[in-house]
Amino acid sequence: MIRRAVLVVLGLVWLYPTYLLLVNAARPAASYDPATAWAPSGDFALFANFAAALDKADLGSSLASTALYSVVSPLLGVVIGAMAGYTIVVLRLRHGFWWFLLIFGGTVFPSQMLLVPLFVGYSDAGLYDTRAGMLLVYTAVNVPLAAFVLRNFYSGVAFSIFEAARMDGASTFRIFWRVYLPISTSALAAVFILEFTFIWNDLLFGLTLTTTESVRPVMTALAGLMTDVYAGTPVPVGLAAGLMCSLPTVLLFLATQRLFARGLSLGSV
């Protein structure tokens, strides 16, 4: 009981800024006053604000490319990273710790400094402004995280599982694909959520490595609305834009909830 009480109280504290976000995103654009920002407005203008943001951001192109990056790259990243983690821990790769460090080291370098060299390299390699190029960079950024989580997750899995599968004559790849990937669903899902959110909200690589509408992430214009003083965007419209950008991620959270519920985890085999 105490546990639930603590969770509820803490949860309410956490929800307060979310409440402010919702209340003010739903406020008529011209009636925002920071002095009374906590009080809900009588008029409900959330959809008007959505419309205003969409109109200004002029999202002519489809969401397709952004959706492609934020789904395919994490999938690739998770599988590639999991495979590396599996090889290092379960297959006991020689100098495994150093291989692991090599891969994890990819997170060490500050990402802002990647921009100029990546841009120059991409334009030389013909990857600038291509979907393949975007998938490539997002996958690379995602691999270290996936490798780290899955490496450690597999290190907690009883080795007897591998031995048993080996006895049955399964190949190492088959064991990875049919045994290890399925038992790590919750870990894979957690990594996927993190990486999806990162790519969905990314402006760094998306802005620097693309130009045409069909390749460029759609979030650019919407993000500009929120930060640019020259745009003069009223706060409620900015918040509505932020809310809109967050919706797919929130839906993903809710859709994957089941994977993290007690008892469904297969990791305890």
Place this chain on the structure above:
Amino acid sequence: MRRSSPILGRFRYGYVAPAALLVAGLLYAPFVWTAYLSLTRYDGLAPPEWAGLANFGKLFDDPALLTSLRNTLLWVVGTMVLPVGLGLLVAVLSYDIKGGAWYRVPFMLPYALSGAGLALVWSPILSHGGIANVLLGVDTAFLQSAPVNTLAMLLVWTWQQLGVNTLLFVVGLQSIPKEPIEAARLDGASGWRLFRHITWPLMRPLTAVVVGLALVASLKTFDIVWVLTQGGPGRNSETLAVTMYKETFVASDYGYGSAVAVMLTVVTGLASYLYLKRQVAS
């Protein structure tokens, strides 16, 4: 890890190769370029001029860098206590109760918000005369004087990041085999003792992940500072990554900015090596 003989199989290197190649090609190669630039004078336009170690010499002579170091340290320590520590608490409280996943929803929601959205939500709260002032009955401009501004941003960071850490801890907790816990229960262990002696050691693999990731992320703290204070006022809330960004892109001093980047990379690399060596390699 057991130090027994490696499993045979021709494709072992083939399995790690994609990961290693992607990381080396896209994330290491740019570092080589940056390391080279740190030894030059370069404005991003005219060809770089060789400058030897001059940029690194400047590192030791820059009072702003000392502030950045101090703030970065605060971020590292603060991150371990708040987003990680509280994240563990929420995970432990919620992982094995009925409907626990729903109790975690409020903590996950903020993670969906982008940096610009974060600033829009929190500026009116932390502003002078803002909501926090009213709620707490104080008259403080939370984003102005150091170290209050860094601490305030740390709270915002906690608000956003807690859910992710909780999620990873939950994955770790749920992957624990049930048998040792049942056995300990039969021996009469419960509550704190059960957690301290049985659960905590067993969830170590994922704890190492959360701490390792938080260590790297906090050393590289950038986005949240950039959207809330841009490192100011008067550079008093700059972190190493903010200093690096400002010197490189805002002031167009690519050489010095790269030197800060190299230093940051070395510090982060060393810290993660030392931590991972203990947690992972043993």
Place this chain on the structure above:
Amino acid sequence: MIRSGMATLGVAALFLAACGGTGGGTPQKKTELTLYNDKGAWTKYFDEMGALSKQKIGLGMKPTGYTDSAQYQAFIKASFRTNVKPDLFTWQTGGMLEEIVKQKQVADTTAVWHEAIKAGDLSQDLAPYYTIGGKQYCVPMNVAYWGMFYNKKLFDQHGLKPPTTWDELVKAAATLKKAGVTPFYHTSVLFSFVWFEQLMAGSDPDLYDRLSTGKAKYTDPGVVQVMEKWKELIDAGYFVNPGDKTDPGDVMKNGKAAMISFGTWFNTSMTQRDMKAGTDYGFFVIPNVNPALPKTSVIFESGPLCSLAKAADPDASTKYLKWWTSAEAQEKWATSRGDVSANPKVQIKDEALGQITKDAGSGKYRLVNRYFEATPPPVLTAALDGFGKFVTEPGTYKEVLATIQKEADEYWSTHQ
């Protein structure tokens, strides 16, 4: 070494199968130009311009917007070394423009300027900001004049009129302050330079110019006096707390401060908050601090629209820039954003803004280049931080000036 590494990766990327995108091989005759800009929030307006130009001159335009100008500038500079060639791109006047002109990256637009001035589409007064070594480069993408936006209702309530002298301005501030209204707005983030530049330009514009070219020092008595003047106003309680993070548009709307100094583009913030010019708010030119000066100093801001010297289709780019300066294009560009235009023929709907544009065009003011463009990036970076510190702790002004000067010394020792 990067290049070869990345080339290898290009091969590695083949297994991902390229889908969409351009790659290499640019056509020589273009029917649609790309316009790279750091005004991501203006994408809609650029798109409208692209549609209009397609219709009028058969040349379309697609914007590629960035949201962080530092990142944007780094990208453009890096693009000069690659085969990614923006047809058109926005930039900054002052040192930033000079820098890329010196590297021979920017197309000469002397002919465009010559014709536009003759046709009355551009004013001769603008030319100096676009002239380097006797030739013109780029055309004005936007222009803005800086002055004071004021809350008309608060002014009326306290019987105040837009001041015409500095003393009147200070008196108005005192009246408001006494009535419990905060007179002025300032901030410690990004726009921390506004009051410094305004007070400098209104006290000694020549010193301001010398300061931006490294011929004067931040520690000179004239500059110190300006900081003391600013501190005096802060100490009198005339400014909002710089820790107040309220959007300036909302500061104005809710009367948190009665006056805010910004460029004419701030009008967009007002209109988007349903405020009416002339009844809810007004705009006046800030009087000089030093009444002995022959002309009132007005801070002027202009963002260039440039094309590359090695553009993929130089004729098309030039044609576009030429069209951009025309009244037909500028009418649309200015009115869609509710801003002023570089073209004197364009009718500005907002009365006060129309007036200042006309006056500025007729040589009534001494136009002073905005601090943001006038100051070289490393010095600017130090100065923005310095002023941010100063507004938070006004007592530190001497230390602040010394810190900026240290950066200036370092810069000018290699850039004279």
